[in-house]
Amino acid sequence: MMPLAFRKKERPAVRKIEIYDTTLRDGSQAEEISFSVEDKLRITEKLDELGVQYIEGGWPGSNPKDAEYFNKVRKLSLSYSVVAAFGSTYKPKHRVEDDYNIKSLLESKARVVTIVGKTWDFHVKELFKIPLQENLEIIYNSISFLKNNVEKVFFDAEHFFDGYKDNPEFALKCVQAAEAAGADCLVLCDTNGGTLPHDLKKIVLGISKRVKVPLGIHVHNDSDCASPHS
Numbered sequence: 001m002m003p004l005a006f007r008k009k010e011r012p013a014v015r016k017i018e019i020y021d022t023t024l025r026d027g028s029q030a031e032e033i034s035f036s037v038e039d040k041l042r043i044t045e046k047l048d049e050l051g052v053q054y055i056e057g058g059w060p061g062s063n064p065k066d067a068e069y070f071n072k073v074r075k076l077s078l079s080y081s082v083v084a085a086f087g088s089t090y091k092p093k094h095r096v097e098d099d100y101n102i103k104s105l106l107e108s109k110a111r112v113v114t115i116v117g118k119t120w121d122f123h124v125k126e127l128f129k130i131p132l133q134e135n136l137e138i139i140y141n142s143i144s145f146l147k148n149n150v151e152k153v154f155f156d157a158e159h160f161f162d163g164y165k166d167n168p169e170f171a172l173k174c175v176q177a178a179e180a181a182g183a184d185c186l187v188l189c190d191t192n193g194g195t196l197p198h199d200l201k202k203i204v205l206g207i208s209k210r211v212k213v214p215l216g217i218h219v220h221n222d223s224d225c226a227s228p229h230s
Contacts, residue, residue, distance in 0.1 A: 020154075040057070096142055117142065140180060143178055153182065
């Protein structure tokens with residue numbers, strides 16, 4: 001048996017990292033920013049030149065500008081990037097197939113859809129005012145329905161880190177419901193931007209052991225953790 005000090009080190013498994021750019025939606029919410037449809041199309045072409053895997057084009061059910069963008073972006077000859085449409089799970093007391101937002105996502109003809117859902121029990125109780133189990137069903141039904149109609153579905157777990165800190169069991173059940181419905185990626189969102197790096201790492205590693213599909217991460221810099229300091 002070879003002594004430990006002389007054993008050949010095993011190479012770590014190669015992990016594929018893909019970039020999902022949100023400039024055209026999140027970026028357009030910054031102060032003094034207002035993209036025209038032509039602006040968005042030009043930015044799309046530049047992101048494609050950079051080799052970005054996914055470009056979130058906007059929320060087609062939210063405004064006419066984004067709906068127009070999706071009609072026109074299909075005519076671009078992108079060589080690398082895939083354009084994704086963003087939206088939310090269907091509203092409580094609606095049927096998934098009749099929900100305006102869900103129908104708008106399908107009408108966008110996007111190959112990839114990213115759908116945001118509640119994962120913080122506080123929001124489910126106080127904003128939706130529905131039982132926690134019903135929220136799990138909304139997540140599952142929304143993703144399952146979309147998976148039957150588009151190539152890929154990503155789940156944006158809204159306020160995931162805040163929700164996990166308050167009720168880890170429920171937050172985990174939300175992403176597991178998305179996984180069971182066929183989500184291709186589970187994106188853990190630090191929507192308020194208040195999770196510090198050491199907590200974020202611990203939670204992500206914990207979730208990675210409880211799900212099998214790829215994880216994504218969407219963080220904000222409200223706590224100034226991403227800024228260089230002298």
